[in-house]
Amino acid sequence: MSRPPRAAELNLVLCHACGMACDNSNQPHDCERCGAPLHAHKPDSLTRTWAYLIASLVFYIPANLLPVMNTTLFGSGADSTIMSGVMEFWEHGAWDIALIIFIASIAVPATKFVALALLLITVQRRSTWAQSQRARLFRFVELIGYWSMLDVLVVALVAALVKFQALGDIEPRPGILFFGMVVVLTMLAAMSFDPRLIWQRDKEQADD
């Protein structure tokens, strides 16, 4: 097989912080240049990703069930959950806004759960199925991760802006906290996932 040698075969490890290729032959703990810890793979990648994913899944339930926002208009307050907000916009004809909120707040986290779970399972089973597509999926998950914070930002902004005492008042409700946690935890999960595992085929390589 004429293929360039792999870094593992040359006993080289890339520093995550400064990008220096360090010699791993005597298993140094730190980067020679910047002193950052050296790992051949992200440490505990699968375990951490699973943990964060499960935690975010747990938080996803209250995030959707609890109200995220309380809108008080002329003294009549109403709690709204994410889904009720989407429904409200949809019923009032603002289907575009409803779609944006739906995608950013419900579809994207759900997609992330599914995608990460898929990646984790396939990696654990050392599947060679659609590796490049899976790699693209992981990049996509990392990309859309930030946009999930849209909802949290909207609530934070609106709650800060709309303070008209008796006329109108918007207050955040605990649901948004859980939603923020979901977003943070899914991002952590995506970060702790090592995409190189997608390409690993050999048992000894996976162990290190």
Added chain:
Amino acid sequence: MTDTRQDSPQPGQPGVKTRRFSISLVWIVPLVAVLVGLSLVVHNVMQQGPTIEITFKTGQGLEANKTAVKYRNVVIGQVTAVELSKDQKSVTATVKLVKQADNFTRVDSKFWVVRARIGAGGVSGIDTLLSGDFIGADSGESNTRAKAFIGLESPPPITYGEPGKRFFLHASDLGSLGVGSPVYYRKIPVGQVVAYGLDENGKGVSIEVFINSPNDAFVTDNTRFWNASGVDVEVGANGFAFRTESLSSVIVGGIAFRAPDYSPDDQVAAEDRQFELFDDRARALAPPHGKAQYLSLRFDQALRGLKVGAPVEFLGVEIGSVVSVNLDFDVEKRTFPVNVGIVIYPQRLGRAHTKLLKALNHDPDDEKAAAQLLGSFVDNGLRAQARSGNLLTGQLYIALDFDPKAPKVVFDPTARPITIPTVPGSLEQLQEQFQVMVERLNRLPIERIANNLDANLVELRKGLQQFNSRTLPGVQGTLQEVSKTLQSANSTLAEDSPQREQLTQTLDELGRMSRSLRELADYLGRNPESLLRGRPKDAPADSLKPSSRN
């Protein structure tokens, strides 16, 4: 090789690795997440209050997940669903109460929709205009619990546990009262009407009032309640007097109560005591009516101005009122007499009544005896008469008076109601007399008199014409002659006329003559003999002088 051998002691590190592998700290994160989730679930379950269903007539203002249930303006629950009832005649609101609102599932709890209400008594729930309607709640006291309630259409005026007392008032009609109408004591609002309803037989109205503590102590056994709605206009000797409790009572009606000023041995009334609701203050504070006695009167005259409610006076004392005025037809006489029903309260006669009872040993409950008593009065001349109370308006009242000159009437003691004979009213008598006079005047031969008078006048006129044409010219000639005569007489009597001169002379002569006559008389007085002998010649001259000169 040695390197590899030296390496072999190093497997201390894999030992560390295995320890790390056994429990990864990162699992704390999902653990915490699960714990938080569990705590949320537990908290939710702990907070879970009872769910009840309230039935309203309409779902106006009720919105699922929006309408709150409030007690003392604190949210104790929320409407989770609003749907039509199965028979589609009402609306069922499902309400999830909070845990602390457990009391509100008592069977006698009340729920009602608070919305802006504008009544004559004031405006309420104005804040709901902006905030939306909510369900007001009041917890009950019963020990049994319920899941389904029937919502009230209007807020209950009194909440549970409010200190005070409830009383029941009986009236013939509700008047302008309503739930929430104030109750006044000395013009201070101390309570309100909380409910009303028809009596079971439909012959009266029962009104429930609530008097707040501590003013409920002023309701005593002797207390009289009266309807203070509207304005009382009293016309008395001092002029007009307006009396009203307050402006709002004019509009929404009201009840006032008070004990008579002299009410000894007055006890604070017990809760739920029944009172009578009088029509006005004067009637309420008047001495009690006592037993009512219905009497019937039959008038053979038109009774214009006699109204139901007109007073009945006995010797000038008001003892009752007219309750009915009906036209009747007398088959025998072919006339239309007026039947007047009156009710009198003999107890209003006060001391006279008690004395009468004592003197006659009369039992007021014995109707037969009462009829006999009235019969004896009628024999003594008791008659009813419709009199004019007000000449301007023509209002009539019934007067019971003794008229000894009244013609005897047979009294029927068995008739019910007892009938009292009548005499024509005073005004009617006056009218009759006037009519007789007019008839007499009518009978006078005015026409003949007038004719005669006319003929006389014609003759008189003729006579005057004659006088003018004939007699007056003659009179003129006569007057001219008289004038001439006077002129000649005037010239005769003029100062320088010879006639006058002669007259003066004649008068002088006459004077002299009278003097000589007097001298002669004097002389003769002194010498009477000279009548016989004549005058002596030697007689001195002075002896001729009158004696008065001596």
